[in-house]
Amino acid sequence: MGNKIITVSRQFGSGGRTIGRLAAEKLGIPCYDQELIEKIAKESGLAEEYVEERGEHMPSSNWIANALAVRTVAGMINEDQLWATQCKVILNLAEQGPCVIVGRCADHILKDKFELLRVFVHAPLEKRAERIVSVYGEKEVSIQKRINDKDKRRKAYYQLYTDSEWGAADNYDISVNSASIGIEKCADLLVELYKG
Amino acid sequence: MGNKIITVSRQFGSGGRTIGRLAAEKLGIPCYDQELIEKIAKESGLAEEYVEERGEHMPSSNWIANALAVRTVAGMINEDQLWATQCKVILNLAEQGPCVIVGRCADHILKDKFELLRVFVHAPLEKRAERIVSVYGEKEVSIQKRINDKDKRRKAYYQLYTDSEWGAADNYDISVNSASIGIEKCADLLVELYKG
Numbered sequence: 001m002g003n004k005i006i007t008v009s010r011q012f013g014s015g016g017r018t019i020g021r022l023a024a025e026k027l028g029i030p031c032y033d034q035e036l037i038e039k040i041a042k043e044s045g046l047a048e049e050y051v052e053e054r055g056e057h058m059p060s061s062n063w064i065a066n067a068l069a070v071r072t073v074a075g076m077i078n079e080d081q082l083w084a085t086q087c088k089v090i091l092n093l094a095e096q097g098p099c100v101i102v103g104r105c106a107d108h109i110l111k112d113k114f115e116l117l118r119v120f121v122h123a124p125l126e127k128r129a130e131r132i133v134s135v136y137g138e139k140e141v142s143i144q145k146r147i148n149d150k151d152k153r154r155k156a157y158y159q160l161y162t163d164s165e166w167g168a169a170d171n172y173d174i175s176v177n178s179a180s181i182g183i184e185k186c187a188d189l190l191v192e193l194y195k196g
Numbered sequence: 197m198g199n200k201i202i203t204v205s206r207q208f209g210s211g212g213r214t215i216g217r218l219a220a221e222k223l224g225i226p227c228y229d230q231e232l233i234e235k236i237a238k239e240s241g242l243a244e245e246y247v248e249e250r251g252e253h254m255p256s257s258n259w260i261a262n263a264l265a266v267r268t269v270a271g272m273i274n275e276d277q278l279w280a281t282q283c284k285v286i287l288n289l290a291e292q293g294p295c296v297i298v299g300r301c302a303d304h305i306l307k308d309k310f311e312l313l314r315v316f317v318h319a320p321l322e323k324r325a326e327r328i329v330s331v332y333g334e335k336e337v338s339i340q341k342r343i344n345d346k347d348k349r350r351k352a353y354y355q356l357y358t359d360s361e362w363g364a365a366d367n368y369d370i371s372v373n374s375a376s377i378g379i380e381k382c383a384d385l386l387v388e389l390y391k392g
Contacts, residue, residue, distance in 0.1 A: 011366070122366040167365050170207070170318040173373045175365035181389060189385065193377060 004115045006100040006190060007107040009158075009166065012150040013128030015178045015186075016121030017102050022187035024100040027194060032093055033102040039093075044085040046078060054079065055086050056103050057153040058160065083161060107171070108162035117194055120167060120175040121186065127179035200311045202296040202390060203303040205354075205362065208346040209324030211374045211382075212317030213298050218383035220296040223390060228289055229298040235289075240281040242274060250275065251282050252299050253349035254356065279357060303367070304358035313390055316363060316371040317382065323375035 006023060010016020017033055024031035040055060041048040090109045093099060101110075107118045123131070129143045158166035169175050174193060176186045202219060206212020213229055220227035236251060237244040286305045289295060297306075303314045319327070325339045354362035365371050370389060372382045 120365050120371075124366075169316050169363050169365040169368070169371035170320075170373070172365070172371070173376045175316075175368070175371035177366070177369045180369045185389075192385075193381075 003094060003096075003098045004117070004194065005094050005098065005106075005110055006117045006119060006194060007110065008100060008102045008119045008121060009107060009172070010103065010121040011123065011128065011167070012147050012154070013132045014121045014123040015131060015183045016119075018183055019119075019121055019176075019178060019186045019190065020100045020102045022184065023190040023194070026187065026191045027098075027100075029098045029100065031100040031102065036089065036093070036101065036104060039089045040082070040085050043089055044081055046082060046085075050078075051082060051086075055082050056105075056157055057150065058156040059153070105158055105162055108158075108164070117174070117190065118172040119190060120169070120172040121178050122167065122175065123177055123179035199290060199292075199294045200313070200390065201290050201294065201302075201306055202313045202315060202386060203306065204296060204298045204315045204317060205303060205368070206299065206317040207319065207324060207363070208343050208350070209328045210317045210319040211327060211379045212315075214379055215315075215317055215372075215374060215382045215386065216296045216298045218380065219386040219390070222383065222387045223294075223296075225294045225296065227296040227298065232285065232289070232297065232300060235285050236278070236281050239285055240277055242278060242281075246274075247278060247282075251278050252301070252353055253346065254352035255349070301354055301358055304354075304360070313370070313386065314368040315386060316365070316368040317374050318363065318371065319373055319375035 006020065008016050008020040010019075020033065021031045037048055037052045037055070040046075041051045044051065086104055087109050090101060090104065090106050091113070093101065094106075094110050094114050107116060110116055125144055125147060128147055132138050132143055132147070155166040158164075164171055174189070176189065178186050181189070202216065204212050204216040206215075216229065217227045233244055233248045233251070236242075237247045240247065282300055283305050286297060286300065286302050287309070289297065290302075290306050290310050303312060306312055321340055321343060324343055328334050328339055328343070351362040354360070360367055370385070372385065374382050377385070
């Protein structure tokens with residue numbers, strides 16, 4: 001077994017990214033999130049926006065309708081290439097030392113190769129909507145619909161590439177409700193468990 | 197909101213009952229598990245074995261085949277009566293003071309009426325099989341099959357009576373893998389979160 005890694009899967013708006021960052025800070029180890037997207041984009045030659053959206057989400061149904069009409073071999077190559085690059089970059093980072101990795105199926109990619117603390121962060125829909133409005137300043141009226149859509153696509157992507165169920169408690173070492181437990185306390189729990 | 201209650205849902209063989217008991221001991225509050233079955237049996241007039249099995253599990257498929265052949269009105273009344281008595285006994289216990297309640301859909305029964313720490317305890321199948329063999333001395337060769345069957349029936353029962361998904365992380369405040377975190381450490385986490 002290699003380095004000890006925390007992987008954070010999270011519902012959209014649950015604060016999972018913040019929890020991952022806080023835990024990493026407290027542990028004095030790096031947290032890869034946006035940096036991961038940049039690395040994957042650089043390595044694959046794909047645009048950052050494409051990597052961010054398509055390395056973790058199935059396309060939206062509108063997108064599917066369009067894609068079916070204009071589906072190209074290039075499109076398929078992009079998706080496979082993105083997955084392969086994502087795996088490579090995540091494995092490389094994990095080999096460099098202990099770290100926190102947010103999203104991007106890292107729990108699955110690193111399974112059986114590293115000692116993992118696999119975390120899932122969730123919160124009730126209305127609390128996530130509140131958080132998105134207050135933290136990101138979004139004002140969208142249909143924010144709950146957007147959250148649901150984003151989670152559905154994350155779940156579908158995870159299922160497709162890992163063949164296991166996103167958000168089923170038994171895929172993780174610990175799952176936390178960030179709304180009832182609190183962001184800071186969730187990070188403290190991860191630190192405590194990581195230190196063992 | 198009434199008393200603060202810990203509800204423990206658990207996969208068969210995951211040690212959830214032990215974690216609930218340990219946490220209750222550390223907190224100095226009662227833990228209801230077997231006592232719950234005795235109370236429900238006494239109050240409903242149904243046999244303890246029936247309460248234990250049918251107050252948390254859907255019948256096995258063999259049982260269903262038999263039941264379909266000899267299905268009686270009395271059978272239906274028993275099941276409804278069991279659920280009603282279970283709700284009543286659990287609500288009464290929760291009203292008496294802070295406590296830990298293991299299984300029996302208590303998280304759903306007490307929802308919105310009490311301040312809850314809703315816990316789900318799970319562990320990989322092979323670890324649960326090992327635990328059942330070592331703790332309960334069971335020697336059954338097909339123990340993994342029996343565990344799967346029991347969990348499937350718990351899940352189906354929960355779904356039927358609560359209309360939500362047993363084992364989906366977002367139904368709980370915290371879900372823990374007792375095999376990777378350890379039984380004692382899981383109990384400590386609950387104590388820490390309960391104390392807030």
